[in-house]
Amino acid sequence: MLDPVELFPEVPNLYEFPSVHADMVYDERRVNAYKRAIDSTVKKGDIVVDVGSGTGLLSFLCLQAGAKRVHAIERSPVIKWAKLLAEKNGFSDRIVFHNDDARNVEIGEKADVVVSELIGHLAFEEGMAETIADTKARLLKKGGALIPQKVTLHAAIVNEKEIYDSYINGWKNVCEIDYSVMREKAVQQAYVTDISERDLLSRSMKIITVDFSQTNLDGYINTSTFTALRNGFVNGIALWFDAQLSSSVKLSSSPWTKTHWKQCFVPFDKAIEVTMDDKLSISFELKFRVYSEDSFLLNVTPLKRSRNA
Numbered sequence: 179m180l181d182p183v184e185l186f187p188e189v190p191n192l193y194e195f196p197s198v199h200a201d202m203v204y205d206e207r208r209v210n211a212y213k214r215a216i217d218s219t220v221k222k223g224d225i226v227v228d229v230g231s232g233t234g235l236l237s238f239l240c241l242q243a244g245a246k247r248v249h250a251i252e253r254s255p256v257i258k259w260a261k262l263l264a265e266k267n268g269f270s271d272r273i274v275f276h277n278d279d280a281r282n283v284e285i286g287e288k289a290d291v292v293v294s295e296l297i298g299h300l301a302f303e304e305g306m307a308e309t310i311a312d313t314k315a316r317l318l319k320k321g322g323a324l325i326p327q328k329v330t331l332h333a334a335i336v337n338e339k340e341i342y343d344s345y346i347n348g349w350k351n352v353c354e355i356d357y358s359v360m361r362e363k364a365v366q367q368a369y370v371t372d373i374s375e376r377d378l379l380s381r382s383m384k385i386i387t388v389d390f391s392q393t394n395l396d397g398y399i400n401t402s403t404f405t406a407l408r409n410g411f412v413n414g415i416a417l418w419f420d421a422q423l424s425s426s427v428k429l430s431s432s433p434w435t436k437t438h439w440k441q442c443f444v445p446f447d448k449a450i451e452v453t454m455d456d457k458l459s460i461s462f463e464l465k466f467r468v469y470s471e472d473s474f475l476l477n478v479t480p481l482k483r484s485r486n487a
């Protein structure tokens with residue numbers, strides 16, 4: 179059984195643990211995609227900002243690509259290890275570390291490129307859109323380049339068994355004590371898991387695209403209609419993303435690729451029976467955390483099923 183990760187309402191401070199960074203540093207698809215995008219974007223002599231630099235890997239790739247100086251911004255204590263890595267690998271004289279939230283950082287110059295990897299399992303729950311919008315407005319030269327350029331969230335209706343049977347329907351009464359409240363709470367979470375092609379009951383649809391050249395932080399509402407590919411019971415939605423890192427490089431967390439992000443499963447309270455070609459309309463509402471008291475929200479609501487006549 180896979181461990182589910184609760185994504186709502188807060189992302190815990192995972193980034194203080196080395197194992198979390200190991201998952202990212204040794205995710206070959208992620209690193210190779212970023213390396214290709216950096217090599218084709220960063221020019222010799224460029225000033226680069228790396229937002230959320232973690233162990234510093236993207237900063238080091240930018241220096242290898244010819245950057246004159248990189249400002250590595252990281253709010254968690256992992257920055258201590260990034261400094262050691264920079265020293266060990268001879269990068270220290272071209273990297274300036276800023277140990278703070280990116281919103282508070284001034285760099286005293288403007289950057290040619292802003293690179294970041296703030297991509298969550300649901301793409302946006304780690305504040306990527308808000309942080310990139312702020313960094314772009316304050317620290318990037320007019321006409322400077324962003325990596326990633328835009329990110330799209332994809333969804334499909336699914337019949338998922340492992341998470342649903344254990345973590346949703348597993349909440350039964352115990353010692354004659356009514357535990358139904360816990361099932362209600364469990365249904366309001368998103369779970370990180372491997373969605374296989376055989377779980378999918380529809381083709382995937384693009385739900386939301388955030389283009390960082392013109393970020394709209396008012397939030398997004400979208401209603402999509404999924405067509406059942408076969409008979410079955412829809413017990414939730416599978417979600418994944420693709421990130422356009424540069425004009426020629428895309429990084430995806432779809433069920434057809436293998437990355438540390440896997441996919442997300444958002445369960446429904448009750449399964450909805452569909453027959454082949456039925457249409458199921460679902461509304462998606464995405465709200466960003468623009469002010470610190472706001473919280474990220476992804477609301478997924480099944481609206482109506484229309485029967486195939």
Ligand SMILES: C[S@@+](CC[C@H](N)C(=O)[O-])C[C@H]1O[C@@H](n2cnc3c(N)ncnc32)[C@H](O)[C@@H]1O
Nearest residue numbers: 193202230231232235252253254278279280295
């Ligand atoms: C997904 S990790 C990526 C780490 C590194 N860039 C890499 O590619 O291996 C995101 C990092 O960004 C940091 N971070 C997220 N939001 C931030 C913010 N607003 N200001 C500074 N650091 C931030 C987190 O602490 C974490 O270390």
